[in-house]
Amino acid sequence: MxxxxxxxxxxxxxxxxxxxxxxxxxxxxxxxxIHRYGRLANKAIEKARKQIAMLINADSSEILLTSxxxxxxNTALYGIAEKKPHSQIITSSIxxxxxxxxxxxxxxxxxxVIYLPVDTHGVVNLSVLKNSLSDNTCxxxxxxxxxxxxxxEPIAQIAQLCNEQNIPFHTDAVQAVGKIPIDVKxxxxxxxxxxxxxxxxxxxxGALYIRKGxxxxxxxxxxxxxxxxxxxxxxxxxxxxxxxxxxxAKLNLSDNISHMKKLRDYLVAKILREIPSVILNGHVxxxxxxxxxxxxxxxxxxxxxxxxDEYGIAASTGSACSVHTQKASHVLQAMGFSHEQIxxxxxxxxxxxxxQQQIDETVxxxxxxxxxxxxVSPFKEKYSFN
Amino acid sequence: MxxxxxxxxxxxxxxxxxxxxxxxxxxxxxxxxIHRYGRLANKAIEKARKQIAMLINADSSEILLTSxxxxxxNTALYGIAEKKPHSQIITSSIxxxxxxxxxxxxxxxxxxVIYLPVDTHGVVNLSVLKNSLSDNTCxxxxxxxxxxxxxxEPIAQIAQLCNEQNIPFHTDAVQAVGKIPIDVKxxxxxxxxxxxxxxxxxxxxGALYIRKGxxxxxxxxxxxxxxxxxxxxxxxxxxxxxxxxxxxAKLNLSDNISHMKKLRDYLVAKILREIPSVILNGHVxxxxxxxxxxxxxxxxxxxxxxxxDEYGIAASTGSACSVHTQKASHVLQAMGFSHEQIxxxxxxxxxxxxxQQQIDETVxxxxxxxxxxxxVSPFKEKYSFN
Numbered sequence: 001m002x003x004x005x006x007x008x009x010x011x012x013x014x015x016x017x018x019x020x021x022x023x024x025x026x027x028x029x030x031x032x033x034i035h036r037y038g039r040l041a042n043k044a045i046e047k048a049r050k051q052i053a054m055l056i057n058a059d060s061s062e063i064l065l066t067s068x069x070x071x072x073x074n075t076a077l078y079g080i081a082e083k084k085p086h087s088q089i090i091t092s093s094i095x096x097x098x099x100x101x102x103x104x105x106x107x108x109x110x111x112x113v114i115y116l117p118v119d120t121h122g123v124v125n126l127s128v129l130k131n132s133l134s135d136n137t138c139x140x141x142x143x144x145x146x147x148x149x150x151x152x153e154p155i156a157q158i159a160q161l162c163n164e165q166n167i168p169f170h171t172d173a174v175q176a177v178g179k180i181p182i183d184v185k186x187x188x189x190x191x192x193x194x195x196x197x198x199x200x201x202x203x204x205x206g207a208l209y210i211r212k213g214x215x216x217x218x219x220x221x222x223x224x225x226x227x228x229x230x231x232x233x234x235x236x237x238x239x240x241x242x243x244x245x246x247x248x249a250k251l252n253l254s255d256n257i258s259h260m261k262k263l264r265d266y267l268v269a270k271i272l273r274e275i276p277s278v279i280l281n282g283h284v285x286x287x288x289x290x291x292x293x294x295x296x297x298x299x300x301x302x303x304x305x306x307x308x309d310e311y312g313i314a315a316s317t318g319s320a321c322s323v324h325t326q327k328a329s330h331v332l333q334a335m336g337f338s339h340e341q342i343x344x345x346x347x348x349x350x351x352x353x354x355x356q357q358q359i360d361e362t363v364x365x366x367x368x369x370x371x372x373x374x375x376v377s378p379f380k381e382k383y384s385f386n
Numbered sequence: 387m388x389x390x391x392x393x394x395x396x397x398x399x400x401x402x403x404x405x406x407x408x409x410x411x412x413x414x415x416x417x418x419x420i421h422r423y424g425r426l427a428n429k430a431i432e433k434a435r436k437q438i439a440m441l442i443n444a445d446s447s448e449i450l451l452t453s454x455x456x457x458x459x460n461t462a463l464y465g466i467a468e469k470k471p472h473s474q475i476i477t478s479s480i481x482x483x484x485x486x487x488x489x490x491x492x493x494x495x496x497x498x499v500i501y502l503p504v505d506t507h508g509v510v511n512l513s514v515l516k517n518s519l520s521d522n523t524c525x526x527x528x529x530x531x532x533x534x535x536x537x538x539e540p541i542a543q544i545a546q547l548c549n550e551q552n553i554p555f556h557t558d559a560v561q562a563v564g565k566i567p568i569d570v571k572x573x574x575x576x577x578x579x580x581x582x583x584x585x586x587x588x589x590x591x592g593a594l595y596i597r598k599g600x601x602x603x604x605x606x607x608x609x610x611x612x613x614x615x616x617x618x619x620x621x622x623x624x625x626x627x628x629x630x631x632x633x634x635a636k637l638n639l640s641d642n643i644s645h646m647k648k649l650r651d652y653l654v655a656k657i658l659r660e661i662p663s664v665i666l667n668g669h670v671x672x673x674x675x676x677x678x679x680x681x682x683x684x685x686x687x688x689x690x691x692x693x694x695d696e697y698g699i700a701a702s703t704g705s706a707c708s709v710h711t712q713k714a715s716h717v718l719q720a721m722g723f724s725h726e727q728i729x730x731x732x733x734x735x736x737x738x739x740x741x742q743q744q745i746d747e748t749v750x751x752x753x754x755x756x757x758x759x760x761x762v763s764p765f766k767e768k769y770s771f772n
Contacts (some may be wrong), residue, residue, distance in 0.1 A: 001422070001423075003695025004417075005416070005419055005421065005423070005424075008415075008416040008419050009414055009416035009419075009619065010414065011412075011414045012411065012414060017410050017411065020410070024398055024403050024406070024588065025403065026397075027399065028395055028396065028398060028583075029391075029394075029395060029581075029700070030391070030394035030395035032394070032730050033391055033394050033395075033700065033702060034688075034691065034692070034695075034702070035391065035691060035694075035695040035699075035700040035701065035702070036387070036695055036698075036700065037387075037389065037391070037700050038394070038700075054512065067453035067457070067590065067616045067618060067619070067621070068619060068621075069619075070608040070609065070617050070618030070619070071453070071606055071618060072607060073608065074605075074606050074607060074608070090410070096608070096609075097607075097608045097609045097610065097617070098607070098608030098609060098617060098618070100606075101607035101608050101617065103609045104607075105607060108463045136693060140428075148509065151603060179502075195619075197414075197416075197619060200515065202410065202621075203619055203620065203621045203622055203623065204591065204620075204623075204624055205590065205621075219460075219605065219606075220456060220457055220460050220605075221456075221460060221483075221484070221488045221490075221491060222456040222460070222482070222483045222484030222487050223456065223457070223483045223484060223486035224483065224487075224490075229484070231456050231484060232453060232454045232455070232456035232457060232484070233395065233454060233455075233583060233589055233590075234455070234589065234590075235453070235454075235588075235589045235590025235591075235624070236589055236622070237590075238589075238624070239448075239589065253497065259627070289491055302420075305420065306420070308421070309420075309421040309422055312422075313421075314415070314419065314421040314422065314423050314424075315421065316419060316420070318423070332747055348500065359394075361572075
């Protein structure tokens with residue numbers, strides 16, 4: 001099997017699992033208990049919180065633990081918005097549904113939600129942002145790196161625009177963390193979402209960085225864990241694993257980036273060289289190092305990934321999460337892509353455990369299945385496929 | 387170490403961990419992905435959903451997976467309440483904070499929240515409930531078994547009262563599942579919260595049973611997982627572990643109940659016989675089989691558990707979750723207990739892995755530390771302690 005869907009989820013690093021195991025075995029205390037079992041669990045959480053914080057140069061006290069990236073995004077949006085009813089929220093048209101769906105709800109609840117347009121490479125329009133910011137803006141939320149076509153947004157510039165007007169700025173960095181060096185202090189970001197399972201940690205755990213001084217409302221209430229900002233018994237083992245994953249991500253950041261970028265560039269070059277009528281989508285330079293997103297003209301991306309799956313290759317057309325809604329990619333639509341271009345989408349996302357041999361094999365199989373599919377394509381004439 | 391705090395959390399069963407491991411190792415797919423990795427993850431979730439459903443005689447389609455008991459409770463309350471703004475919610479004065487805190491928020495948002503009183507044994511007053519139910523009631527939420535003093539509420543009777551008036555009835559069964567046979571169909575319950583880590587499953591995962599025909603709003607929005615009712619990449623390994631824990635709980639239900647009840651009754655009898663000035667709190671018969679809750683007169687419960695901890699015994703004064711708020715037990719206050727009675731609280735909760743030798747040892751140590759603490763107690767004269 002060749003796994004090229006690392007934007008959807010990643011394999012847990014063996015050191016991460018090893019760190020988790022004691023908390024799945026003998027260290028089963030509730031972190032709120034005051035006896036030894038509880039204290040050990042609590043200590044483990046605080047160690048992990050520090051590891052998470054260090055990856056983005058935050059302070060431990062600025063890390064809120066959540067059940068994952070989606071909850072982090074929901075918490076940022078609702079947590080800030082509730083403080084200023086009927087105000088304005090600025091986001092972009094290419095966000096993940098974990099931003100767009102809460103925004104839709106907030107719009108129903110009386111908020112004015114502005115969706116910034118993007119160019120054909122998926123970069124948000126900064127002048128529209130600049131003109132939209134007002135005293136009534138309660139929050140700006142723009143993703144760090146896009147989950148579909150990998151474009152990295154000008155986060156430092158956006159943060160600066162927001163900072164100048166004292167408007168909280170949130171970024172969904174679920175795809176960027178561990179793939180780009182992130183320093184929240186230097187960037188001037190106020191809130192930042194992280195997901196563990198995108199960086200070789202376990203699923204079901206994530207964090208929201210909340211800069212000291214930013215005040216948010218909780219969305220889940222109860223026993224008062226996480227200083228009242230997220231109640232519920234802490235998922236100790238997963239938190240410990242998440243912490244370890246962050247530690248490893250920080251330790252190996254430049255090596256990991258080189259590894260992924262080298263394989264990705266090799267993959268892109270090989271595909272564009274060896275398979276005709278393929279277009280690379282997204283930004284050429286400002287791009288997540290593990291992302292490759294193509295349009296295979298005259299082919300349905302879904303047919304491609306089903307064929308690839310038969311050959312043991314895991315790929316996707318875009319966001320795994322959009323499977324439930326079955327709609328065409330709103331990201332590519334926002335970039336001005338035609339229906340045909342969107343239909344031919346193939347996303348290949350690399351991870352720590354991929355190697356060049358897998359890429360060679362993948363391109364060989366891709367060549368074969370593309371030719372097969374194109375030989376029966378309704379677009380056969382249009383593109384002069386054999 | 388002797389762990390007698392199973393109401394706070396439990397040890398993961400080794401079969402549960404074994405079931406989880408493949409999903410922490412090679413089966414790391416995102417359940418929404420359409421390739422083999424995704425399909426296997428999705429299949430594992432659906433198997434677990436069935437195991438969870440079977441424990442309470444529900445249908446798989448009626449099980450909503452959440453990040454735990456607290457989120458399940460929040461989802462039930464907000465999910466129903468949002469459908470009928472400014473209506474009435476009926477709950478009890480002895481609920482867990484995961485019910486009471488959302489209720490406080492709903493009260494602020496314009497809902498009329500009624501807190502049913504309880505008697506000295508902690509049983510909710512059914513005639514007040516009966517008189518409170520009206521066309522304006524959107525939800526009744528009464529816990530199944532109390533987390534502090536273990537009293538089991540008359541759930542079937544409450545459900546019947548609600549059913550007669552077509553009012554949705556939710557029960558927080560986090561402490562009762564796996565300790566009492568629960569058949570949601572026979573009971574007539576509409577919504578029921580479950581937590582995995584209270585029944586020897588992993589932390590960070592839970593479920594809300596939602597009877598077919600009951601319509602709720604989601605609180606976390608995004609990619610549309612769980613039929614749009616709970617977005618976010620599924621915590622596959624923990625879901626699988628939760629499923630296995632439910633399967634085991636169902637399989638061994640009567641054995642587990644006998645085991646816990648036998649040890650608990652032995653513990654209670656031994657303490658009341660061997661240690662003077664101790665009162666058993668809660669209901670004598672209608673009680674969770676693993677719960678023992680006492681007042682040790684003239685002693686501070688916190689001092690007791692710190693001393694016990696020094697001897698390697700894990701116990702608690704009440705809810706682990708109340709540690710954060712540091713307030714006196716609202717449960718015991720609602721039962722009419724005096725400050726002094728509340729101060730002397732000790733909760734010992736049994737689990738699958740306790741045995742009689744541990745109980746003997748615990749009572750011996752308790753005898754010793756109680757005598758020590760009482761010898762310097764300000765209540766020494768009052769109770770004629772030596």
